[in-house]
Amino acid sequence: MAQVSSKVKFGILGCARIGRTVARAITLAPNSDLYAVASRSIEKAKNYAVTNGFPSTSKVYGSYEELLDDTDIDAVYVPLPTSLHLEWAVKVAEKKKHLLLEKPVALSAEEFDVIVKACEDNGVQFMDGTFWMHHPRTLKMREFLDDSEKFGEMRHVHSIYTFPGNDTFLKNNIRVKPDLDALGALGDVGWYCVRSILWVANYELPKTVTALRGPIFNDSGVILACGASLQWEDGKVATFQASFLANLTMDLTALGSKGTLNIRDFVIPFQETSSSFTASNTSFEELVTGLVQAPSEHVVPTDLPQEAQMVKEFSSLAIRIKESGSKPETKWPSISRKTQWVLDAVKASIDKGFETVEI
Amino acid sequence: MAQVSSKVKFGILGCARIGRTVARAITLAPNSDLYAVASRSIEKAKNYAVTNGFPSTSKVYGSYEELLDDTDIDAVYVPLPTSLHLEWAVKVAEKKKHLLLEKPVALSAEEFDVIVKACEDNGVQFMDGTFWMHHPRTLKMREFLDDSEKFGEMRHVHSIYTFPGNDTFLKNNIRVKPDLDALGALGDVGWYCVRSILWVANYELPKTVTALRGPIFNDSGVILACGASLQWEDGKVATFQASFLANLTMDLTALGSKGTLNIRDFVIPFQETSSSFTASNTSFEELVTGLVQAPSEHVVPTDLPQEAQMVKEFSSLAIRIKESGSKPETKWPSISRKTQWVLDAVKASIDKGFETVEI
Known part of the structure; x- marks a missing residue:
């Protein structure tokens, strides 16, 4: 029971190619579950789930909003085009979900600061998707x-x-x-x-x-x-x-x-x-x-x-926040901002x- | 007899450390003979010849001028400090000796052009000492x-x-x-x-x-x-x-x-x-x-x-000039000038x- 609760449930926004790599990584990471995917087209999302090894129990949504409204989801991976980061990254944070955001994190550091503030205000972990x-x-x-x-x-x-x-x-x-x-x-x-x-x-x-x-x-x-x-x-x-x-x-x-x-x-x-x-x-x-x-x-x-090491580390931080009420690790948004x-x-x-x- | 005449006799100006490497290279190259070394101090030149494997028949000079006056010498390797290149490289060429010059070839391209002109005017081969x-x-x-x-x-x-x-x-x-x-x-x-x-x-x-x-x-x-x-x-x-x-x-x-x-x-x-x-x-x-x-x-x-491949190529060009009366290869001064x-x-x-x- 304790073990089940310590796995982080991931939702993915969009059907980007890079998302396939991270979907597999979520499957491989021992503390993470591939839980849901959303696309603006439900058919596209279904097809993506089937071809990328999502478990049969996973959720498939026809809009990003629906995925964010799913209160079972702990963390969201956002591989959307950079121009959409500001809007959707902030929404993820406001829904109290931890945010794994593809790079570049924003179109400018100014935009990125808005995202970081949303994460801080909502006590969620931020990390960018720099695998290496x-x-x-x-x-x-x-x-x-x-x-x-x-x-x-x-x-x-x-x-x-x-x-x-x-x-x-x-x-x-x-x-x-x-x-x-x-x-x-x-x-x-x-x-x-x-x-x-x-x-x-x-x-x-x-x-x-x-x-x-x-x-x-x-x-x-x-x-x-x-x-x-x-x-x-x-x-x-x-x-x-x-x-x-x-x-x-x-x-x-x-x-x-x-x-x-x-x-x-x-x-x-x-x-x-x-x-x-x-x-x-x-x-x-x-x-x-x-x-x-x-x-x-x-x-x-x-x-x-x-990439599975990345997901594992990200999920560890999310679990630590959930279980011990600790603050999010600031190292990750800090190095994203400097970059x-x-x-x-x-x-x-x-x-x-x-x-x-x-x- | 033909083989003997086809070996290029080298003189070295100065006792620079890099000259040790080239002295060995001249010994290793099949078409080149280590023939003389000059220093402003005859004792230094003698010591250099002994410690760097010069043959017992080699000449040792107490001034650069004396070495350049030795009409048996075909080619001169100049590893002097760059500020001395203009003076001594031109003298080498004027004595009708092929010139192997350490890098940088001069303090400026303007200076180098004077050296190249001296080589052209005297029909001698120029090459810089870029081993690789x-x-x-x-x-x-x-x-x-x-x-x-x-x-x-x-x-x-x-x-x-x-x-x-x-x-x-x-x-x-x-x-x-x-x-x-x-x-x-x-x-x-x-x-x-x-x-x-x-x-x-x-x-x-x-x-x-x-x-x-x-x-x-x-x-x-x-x-x-x-x-x-x-x-x-x-x-x-x-x-x-x-x-x-x-x-x-x-x-x-x-x-x-x-x-x-x-x-x-x-x-x-x-x-x-x-x-x-x-x-x-x-x-x-x-x-x-x-x-x-x-x-x-x-x-x-x-x-x-x-470095022995370099000496071998340089000597081949010198021999070709001597035996067939051909012009010096212009590729080498050209790439030195561009550098x-x-x-x-x-x-x-x-x-x-x-x-x-x-x-």
């Missing part, structure tokens, strides 16, 4: 970055997330539509780049952000490819490239005064059950003698895919002709 | 980059060359002295970054160069760490980070529309006899199905270390407060 944050590999890499002997002080980070959109994607996908995901590649793949840089920097915000010249836009003015540099007062510098027009690349390289971290698949591991990163650590004396070791590879297994701030600054820098923007 | 260009791995990577199906069109490049100077290096090394190597980390490690970017771009010069904010200088105003972005008119964008203040990192990542190339040791391979790169190639359909393959590793063996142009532009952008500079 929850992979056990991420914790292992953190240990390396936090080691003052192995990594030292952060100097540079370069992050790349690009994939090759085909003609259909570049014409029809919501991520290239100004009325749906107006931030384009910056909000989509760029989100991961910015988050990874902030993660390496232990979420210390840069002082300034400068967009790189040469972003590429579609005919509607949506960003298809862009980059930026981020500067901190102590000399740390980071750069990133985000694009829908280049081969799949998910590289994160972090340079410290004493060590280097490199990962080739930081967004989505090449393998689900095991993934790796490389780390190196070289003294000046080794350079002089020429006896430099190749970076060492560190393999990290995981019993659950990273969105930097995205906003990159956008502002592009709009101002690549001027440097203070954060 | 001559590694068989570089040819293999070129094949991948030139493959329109595997790599497609170049989109982005990021190049990193950094190493951690210790206190003694940062205080006393010629590379941090304004009167010796005034370009500091930009001219030293930055040279490799810029060359690697131009190499990926098939030496198409960028239209504009913008230094990244946040370079680090020493008390004398010499650059210890810097970066820049390079932009081409067709949307290609490249970035680099060069530093004496971060852990050894030698990463080159090139993104095409269809493929990605990555190499972790592009400047100096971790192993001398065999080295590798990774290449990947992903379709949008693979992304949708989630069946993305990890990049494949390509191992390239080499019978000679890259220096970009360095000059980065420097100008830094000096102008990170303004974008046209090339």
Whole structure:
């Protein structure tokens, strides 16, 4: 009985493709139940439930409102287009349901603050859908970055997330539509780049952000490819490239005064059950003698895919709130906000002709 | 007899540490002879010859002029501080000796043009000392980059060359002295970054160069760490980070529309006899199905270390000129000049407060 009550019942708003991955994750997470899905078309929702492994007992709704009115639902996953986040994320919070929101969390940090306030006012947990944050590999890499002997002080980070959109994607996908995901590649793949840089920097915000010249836009003015540099007062510098027009690349390289971290698949591991990163650590004396070791590879297994680790962590927080009356964990909205701030600054820098923007 | 005459006799100006590597390379290259070394101190030159495997028949000179007056010498390797390049490189050429010149080739492209003109006027071969260009791995990577199906069109490049100077290096090394190597980390490690970017771009010069904010200088105003972005008119964008203040990192990542190339040791391979790169190639359909393959590793063996491959190629050109009366190969001074142009532009952008500079 206690065990049943400690599972979080999830509803999903909309039938987005990314929702399939999270639906499976909810099924895999030991503390979470796939409970309901809503679409503006009941037929679409039914079909989605059937093809995505929803249990036969699950609910299917023909409108988002109906799902939110279901008082059995504890948490809602929102993979709607970004332009709909403000409206629906706030409604989820007002219905006292915990909110798992896809990235980018909003069209601007200003919008996002409204969402966060609604979550705070209603005592519900907020988390964005950045899967890789929850992979056990991420914790292992953190240990390396936090080691003052192995990594030292952060100097540079370069992050790349690009994939090759085909003609259909570049014409029809919501991520290239100004009325749906107006931030384009910056909000989509760029989100991961910015988050990874902030993660390496232990979420210390840069002082300034400068967009790189040469972003590429579609005919509607949506960003298809862009980059930026981020500067901190102590000399740390980071750069990133985000694009829908280049081969799949998910590289994160972090340079410290004493060590280097490199990962080739930081967004989505090449393998689900095991993934790796490389780390190196070289003294000046080794350079002089020429006896430099190749970076060492560190393999990290995981019993659950990273998106299921995410759902598990999110649900743990929701259960803690329910069972002990504790406050929601503020770390998650805080790092979402910082990520969105930097995205906003990159956008502002592009709009101002690549001027440097203070954060 | 024919074989003996087809070996190029090398003289080395100065006793620089890097000269030890090239002295060994001259010994290893089948068409080259280590013949003489000069220092402003004859004792230093003698000691250098003994400790660096010069044959007992080799000549030792107490001044650079004497070495240049030795009419048996065919080619001179110049690893002097950059501020001395203009004077001594021109003298080498005027003595009708082929010129292998350490990087950066000059303090500015203007200076370098004087050196190139001296080489042209005297019919001698010019080459700079960028070892990695001559590694068989570089040819293999070129094949991948030139493959329109595997790599497609170049989109982005990021190049990193950094190493951690210790206190003694940062205080006393010629590379941090304004009167010796005034370009500091930009001219030293930055040279490799810029060359690697131009190499990926098939030496198409960028239209504009913008230094990244946040370079680090020493008390004398010499650059210890810097970066820049390079932009081409067709949307290609490249970035680099060069530093004496971060852990050894030698990463080159090139993104095409269809493929990605990555190499972790592009400047100096971790192993001398065999080295590798990774290449990947992903379709949008693979992304949708989630069946993305990890990049494949390509191992390239080499019978000679890259610096000996360089000497061998340089000597082959010298021999061809001698035996067939052909003109010097213009490719090598041409790519040196382009590299220096970009360095000059980065420097100008830094000096102008990170303004974008046209090339």
